[in-house]
Amino acid sequence: MSTTILIVLTAIIALAIGVVLGFFIARKYMMNYLKKNPPINEQMLRTMMMQMGQKPSQKKINQMMRAMNNQQGK
Structure with a gap:
């Protein structure tokens, strides 16, 4: 026992x-x-977009950050 x-x-x-x-x-x-x-922040996103030849506006950056945050939340 x-x-x-x-x-x-x-x-x-x-x-x-x-x-x-x-x-x-x-x-x-x-x-x-x-x-x-x-994790990717706004400055990194802005740099990536400029390297791809796009001129990033603050609206576009905010939209992409929101999309990335929504994707991570799922």
Whole structure:
């Protein structure tokens, strides 16, 4: 009886440690990923449009940012 309880407690403790460790590893990974690949902002969008030969107006940039935010929300 006591060995069964010991096994169950060990499994629960190992699961809890795994969840906590997994959270911190995933958090560290996402922070590094966002540092290397920042999300697109208005300045980056303006630069990309100018490189493609378009003259970006603020209205067009706002429209594209809204479209990108809607796409990410889905």
